[in-house]
Each structure stands twice: as C-alpha cells, then as structure tokens.
Amino acid sequence: MSSQYSKQSPAPLFEAMVAHHDKNPASFHVPGHKSGQGLLDEGTSFLKTVMSIDYTEITGLDDLHHAEGVIREAEQLAADCFGAEETYFLIGGSTVGNLAMISAVCGKDDIILVQRNVHKSVIHGLMLAGAKAVFIAPGIHPESGVATRLAIDDVKQALLQYSEAKGLFITNPNYYGNGVNLKPFAELMHEHGKLLLVDEAHGAHYGFHPEVPASALSQGADAVVQSTHKMLTAMTMGAMLHVQGPRIDRQAIQQLLAMLQSSSPSYPIMASLDLARKRMHTEGRNWLEQGLAVVKEFRSLLDELTAFGYHPRELPGNQSQEIETADPFKIAIYDATNTLSGTELKERLEAQDCFVEMTDGRQVLLVFTPASTREDMLRIVEVLTNICFDVPIQKKELQAPISNILKLPYYTPISSPVAFDMRDISKKSRDSAFSQVSVQGAVGKRSADMVIPYPPGIPYLYPGEIISASVVEALLQLAANGIKFQGTEFGETQKLKIYT
Known part of the structure; x- marks a missing residue:
C-alpha cells in the first residue's frame, strides 16, 4: 500500500464515532433518543443503526464550529481531495454555503454580478446582505428550451458598466448538467481584482474523471459550494464549501457559518461527508x-x-x-x-x-x-x-x-442593479407595500413577484426589478403561446404584483 493511499484512506471523524460507539458508553448528554434506545419499534429497523452514532460535541468528537480535532482532520482531507486550500463541512446543504459566500463578499448596497438563473438561496443571501444584483441572462438551448451558459462577452460588458461590482456569482453546472468552461471567467474577474463565486451544487464529482468536466476550483474559482449529497454519497443536507486564494475573507466565512448553521450539527451527516470524501480520494x-x-x-x-x-x-x-x-x-x-x-x-x-x-x-x-x-x-x-x-x-x-420560445423577446442580457432587502419579507411590509395591477400598468414599477416562465425556468423578473415595456410585451407573448409561469398569478390573471 502506497504512503499516499494510507494518507487518503482514513475517515477520521467516522472512525472516532465508531470507536466511541464500541465503548458501549452510557449517555448522560443529548440527543434525547440515547443512541436510538428511545425509538418506537416501527422505526427501529430503519433508524436504529444511524441513531446509534448520532452524537454531539463530546470529548474526542470535536466541534464543527471550533474544529481542531477529528472534524478538522476530515475537513483538511476533503480540501486535499477536492483541490481546495480550505474546506468547511456544511450540514445545511449548499444553501448555507451560498448564504455564507454572498454575505462574506457583499455588504449593504454592494453590487455583484449574478447569473440570472441562480438557486433561491443566492437571492436570500443577497437579501441578508442588503446587496444589489446585476443579473446576466444565460443562453437557451434551441431544441430543449432550457438554460445553457453565460456568455463571457456579456460578463465583460457588465463589468464595464459596473466596475464597482465585487465579483461574479455563477451556477455551474445547472440542474440539467449544462455548463461553461470557467477559466476565462476566473481570469477576467482576477484581472480586475474581483472574485469568482461558484454554486457547483450539482458538480461535486467534477474533475475526477476525464469524461466529466473540470471542477470550478481547478479553473480558478475563489469559493465553491458543492452538494456532496446530490451526486456523491453523503446524506441529504451534506455539503462542502471550498475556498482558495487570497481574495476570499476566510475569517468572515467561518463566522458566518457559525451563525447560519445549527449549533447542534448532525454527526451522521458529517460522518457521511467524511466517507464520501474517502471514496473519492481512494477510488474516485x-x-x-x-x-x-x-x-x-x-x-x-x-x-x-x-x-x-x-x-x-x-x-x-x-x-x-x-x-x-x-x-x-x-x-x-x-x-x-x-x-x-x-x-x-x-x-x-x-x-x-x-x-x-x-x-x-x-x-x-x-x-x-x-x-x-x-x-x-x-x-x-x-x-x-x-x-x-x-x-x-x-x-x-x-x-x-416549445417551438416559439426562441422567437419571443427575451430577457435583457444585463439588468440594472436590483436591490434586495430583508424588510421586503416582513408581514408589515407585505401588507402595506404591495398592490396588484394590470401588466400594462406595471411598466416602470418595481416587481414584487418572481416571474418564472417554464420553460426555460429562468426568472424573467425578480422582486425589486424594474418592469420595462419590453418585459411586459414579452410576458404577454409568452402567455399567448401557452407558456406556464411559476412564482406569480400572472398566467391566470394577467396582473403583476408591484411595490407601491
């Protein structure tokens, strides 16, 4: 056995949990099920085994929010495996990683370039930060009608228009596995002293075989979130946040993760991350x-x-x-x-x-x-x-x-800055600040809806985005051609919700 294999083969967190289990310990700590002893009989066959190692921050098992023992070792092995300088285990899925990345980079009223078809957690991150997004529309596949990739020229133009932008947030690959080579985007951002943040939730397996695309880290991304549970073997909600280079504030990332993640992280989920990494490290x-x-x-x-x-x-x-x-x-x-x-x-x-x-x-x-x-x-x-x-x-x-989708007026390739604010979701704000108007009467107003025609599933309007006459024309044509809408009643009512 090579020394390299022997370094990659341990699963330090999982092994520590098994070693503790083998002591047949008496539990006088949480969780309350006491290693599965409190389970109803009907749940025993499914849950007993995993609950037998459902531990908390006891001696020998480290602390996710102040990792210096076996969790730290497991994260360091993950960084080596996936090509990061530092890796953080996530027990809230890629969602919590996206929230942390956005909040670490953006403050109130800061601008960031954002691929228009991002996960809703990115929008929530913008709301938490009070930041502004300049949305850049991806292309559309002519046969399937689904979103494909960003054009580098559109990003260059957006950077020219908004030179104060903190960086670019891109989803790669998207739900359908479509993507783009990230290296030119990383080089462009770094040339201008900006960051490239990547939601690689669906690409944790990237870079491990010549027949799958290269990973975002290998192409120069500064921070990358991966849902290890989506394409690899971690339990649901198990994910990782990887960082590299001098541009990302790692202390801010750590503080934000401590705020955003549970103070009672799931040890079975973390163990599954450790084992998923081991599999990729040793036989990926x-x-x-x-x-x-x-x-x-x-x-x-x-x-x-x-x-x-x-x-x-x-x-x-x-x-x-x-x-x-x-x-x-x-x-x-x-x-x-x-x-x-x-x-x-x-x-x-x-x-x-x-x-x-x-x-x-x-x-x-x-x-x-x-x-x-x-x-x-x-x-x-x-x-x-x-x-x-x-x-x-x-x-x-x-x-x-399907046949007409590409003939219709499409998204503005580069939007004006769209401001996001947590106050917009409070009940008081909802009750007092919204009204519903005819689509023709919405021109020039701020949308309070997220309007998503399907296909291609890319938001046409985000809450806070100014509704232009061309957008109204496009929405009417889309509806006339039978396109369905998500996030809004527009398809049924021909009305839009706006901020008043």
Missing part, C-alpha cells in the same frame, strides 16, 4: 468509470427507442455553441412524437415505480450517479419500452410553447 476515478458505463449503455438502448429523444445528445468535447460542458450523468428525455407531455411521461414512469428528478412540462430529467446500478437502468428501459407500446404513436406538430 474507478467508481465514476462504473457509473459512466451504466449511462453509456442507457444512451445506446435509448437510441433504439425511436419514440423518445434526449438531451444532450453529445457529451463534453462537442462543438456546441449552446453547451460548452455537459454532465454525462444528467439525461433529459422526452416523447419525440409529442404524444406525451413531460408531466404525462413522469406520471407513467412513476406508475411503474421509476421516480425521476423533475419535469419541465416538455421533458423529464433523469439523474444518474456513480452509484446507479445496471439493474435500475435496465428497469427504466423496460418501462420506457412498455410506454412505447401502450401509447398510440402519432406524430404531431411541436407545441407552440
């Missing part, structure tokens, strides 16, 4: 190879089912102008005959106990991971094959919501 490439083999076979079998199409057809290394990078583990499938909507396809799959990640109305998103088995893959292929026989195949014209 080989493990991904197994998962990729399953995905490749699925694609080849799907090619034989001509009633179904899928995105992306081509994997990283293609010359697509819309998708620079693609996660091979994400596959969006749709009925190529347009007989079934995405929702109907999802329902038919679930009727056969195959549960998908999501649907956007046109297609369903399948998320494979390195842990996906060939047996499960063959199971969904069989279900899809049966659907082909069950549904009368009759080729129809593509529905207007």
